[in-house]
Amino acid sequence: MTKGRLEAFSDGVIAIIITIMVLEMKVPHGGGLEDLRPLLAVFLSYVLSFLYVGIYWNNHHHMLHAATTVTGAMLWANLHLLFWLSLFPFATGWMGENHFTAVPTALYGVVLLMAAIAYYALQQTIIRAQGHESILKKAVGHDWKGKLSPVLYAAAIPLAFWWQWISLGLYVVGAVLWLIPDRRIENVLSTARHN
Amino acid sequence: MTKGRLEAFSDGVIAIIITIMVLEMKVPHGGGLEDLRPLLAVFLSYVLSFLYVGIYWNNHHHMLHAATTVTGAMLWANLHLLFWLSLFPFATGWMGENHFTAVPTALYGVVLLMAAIAYYALQQTIIRAQGHESILKKAVGHDWKGKLSPVLYAAAIPLAFWWQWISLGLYVVGAVLWLIPDRRIENVLSTARHN
C-alpha cells in the first residue's frame, strides 16, 4: 500500500466535502438583499466549517508526511476520520438553517468531537505502526492541542441547550487554536534531516 | 496506458461516490431532536454503504497494486465496476428513505450483487492480462470471500420480500467478512519480493 494513494484518496474526499458544503447554501428565489438575510447563518456556519475542514486537511497532510509505513489499520483509521468529516455538510447545513438553535448546535459539536477523536485515533495508529523511534511521536510531543480541543467540544455540547452562543464561541476558539502556526512536526522533521 | 492514471481516476470516482452519498441525508427543516428521528434509517444505510465503498476502495487498491500491465479490457472492466458503485448513493438513499421496506432492500442487494460480480470480472481480467505467473492469481488463491459474498447477496434479494431484516443482516455479514484483515495479497507480494 503506497502512501501516495492514501493521500490522494483523502485529498479527494476532503476536497469534495469542503466544496459540497456550499450546496447547503441554497440559491434563494427572490433577487433582493432581504432574500440573502436568512442565509447569513448558513454562510457563517459555512465559513466555520470551511476553516475546520481546511485545518483537518492541513494537519492530515503533516501527519502523513511524518509516516513511513502504511498498514491496514491506518487505512481504516483514516476512513473512520473521513466518515466523520463527511458529516460536516449535514451538520453545517442543519445548524445554519435553524439559526444556531440548541439541538443543531449540539449536533455540530458531536460531529466536531467525533472527528477530533477519530483524528487522535489515526495519530495513535500511525505512531504504533512506525515503532518506538516514530518521528510523529516526537513531533506531537505532549499534544496539548489534540487533548484540549475534544474537551472544548465535549463541554460545548451540553452548554448548547442553555447558552448556544457559548458553544459557538468554543467552536471558534477550537478553530483559532489550530490556526496559530504549529511548527512542531516541521521542526522535528528538519532536526531529523540534520542528524 | 499507465496504471497511475487508472488508479487516480478510480480514486476520484470512488471518493465522489462515498461523499455524495451523504447528500441523500437531506437537512430537515425543523431543529428538534424529533426531526432527526426519520433520518435514522438513512443514516444507518449511509454507514453501511460507506463501509462497502471503503472496502471496495481498499480491495481495488490492493488488486491494482498486484497488476503490472494495463490493457483496454482492464479499463472497461474497471469502468463497469465503477458504474455499479455509482448506483450506491441511489440505492442507499431509497432504502433509507423507505425505512428498509421490501423492494428498496432487495434493490440494494441487486446493486451489491452486481458490484461483486463486476469486481470478480475485473479481477479475472487482470489475472488474464498478467499471464500465468500472475502475482494476483497466487494472492487471491481460492478466493472464498469473493465467492461467498455474491452468494450472500443473491440469497438476500428474494428474502427481502419476506424478512428484510435477515437480508440486512446478510449485507452486514458481507461487510464484516471483508473488514477482517486479509493479508493474502500483502503476503504473496512480500514473498515475491524476497525471492
Next chain:
Amino acid sequence: MTKGRLEAFSDGVIAIIITIMVLEMKVPHGGGLEDLRPLLAVFLSYVLSFLYVGIYWNNHHHMLHAATTVTGAMLWANLHLLFWLSLFPFATGWMGENHFTAVPTALYGVVLLMAAIAYYALQQTIIRAQGHESILKKAVGHDWKGKLSPVLYAAAIPLAFWWQWISLGLYVVGAVLWLIPDRRIENVLSTARHN
C-alpha cells in the same frame, strides 16, 4: 506547464461529471417497484452517458499519452472539451425525465456533437503543437471514427423531431463505434519505441 497536472485536472472533472450524473436519478418517495418504472428512461440515459463519458476519458488519456509538449492553446482547447462534457448531466437528466421526447433528444445530440467537435479541435491543437513528426498524427491516421461520429450526431438532431428512436439508435451506434478496441495509438507508440 506539466502534462501531469493537465491530466489530473481533466481526470478530476471527468470523474465528477460521470458521478454527479447519477444525482439526476432522484430517489423516489414511494418504496414500490412501480415507483421505479418512471425512472427507467433516466436510468437508460444514464447508462448511455456513462458509456460516452467513459469513452471520452479513455480516448483523452490515449491522446495526452501521445503528447509531449503542453501549450496554452492546448489548455484552453482542453477546457473547451470539458465544458461540453460538463453539460452531459443536464442533457442526460432532461432527456431521461421527458422519456426521450423530441426536443430533449435533439439537445442531447447537440451536446454530443459539440463535444465531438471540441475533441477534434483539441486533437488538432495537440498535433500542431507537436510538430510534423507528431506521434499522435500518425496514430490518428485517417481518423474515420473521429470524422464519422459528428456526422451521426448531426444527422440525429433533426431526425429527433420525427423519429426520435432513430436518433437514439444513432447515439448508441456512435458509442459502440468507439467501444470496439482501437489500437492505433498503442500500435504507433510501440513502433516508435522499437525504433
Next chain:
Amino acid sequence: MTKGRLEAFSDGVIAIIITIMVLEMKVPHGGGLEDLRPLLAVFLSYVLSFLYVGIYWNNHHHMLHAATTVTGAMLWANLHLLFWLSLFPFATGWMGENHFTAVPTALYGVVLLMAAIAYYALQQTIIRAQGHESILKKAVGHDWKGKLSPVLYAAAIPLAFWWQWISLGLYVVGAVLWLIPDRRIENVLSTARHN
C-alpha cells in the same frame, strides 16, 4: 509540505467547483424548447463562471510552477482563494436565476473582487516566501492585469444598481483580459533555465 499535494488538493477543489456549478442549471420538468428559455440566463452565467474558474486554474498552475518552497502561510492564502472560488456556484446560480437583476449582479462582482484580492494576496505570499530572487516576482513584473481586474470589479458593483448590463460587460472584459495569452511567467522561466 510538498508542492505536489498542494497542487493536487487545489486542482481537486477547482475541478469540483467548475463541475457542480452546472447543478445550478436545474433540469426543467417540461420537454419543450420554451422550457429551456428561462434557463438561458443561467446558462450564460455558467459560461462566464466556467471561463473565470478556468482562468483561475490556469493562472494558479503557472503561479505554483514558479514557486519552490511551500510555507504554512501559503497554505492558508491558498485556502482563502479556494474559499472565494467556492462561492462561484452560489453567485452564478443566483445571478442566472434572477436574470441579471441588480443585487445578484452586484454580489457576483463582490465574489469576483474578493477572489481577485485573494489571488493577489496568495501571489504576494509566494513571492515573500521565495526571497528576493523570486522567479515569480520577475515573471509578474508590473502585473497590470492583476491590478486592473479588481478595479473593474469594484467599479462594476455599484454600477449594477443602475446599469447592470455595464457591470456584466465589465465582468466579460475582465475575463477576456486574462484569456489573451500571457507569456510572462513562461518567458521568465525559460530565460532562467537558459542561464
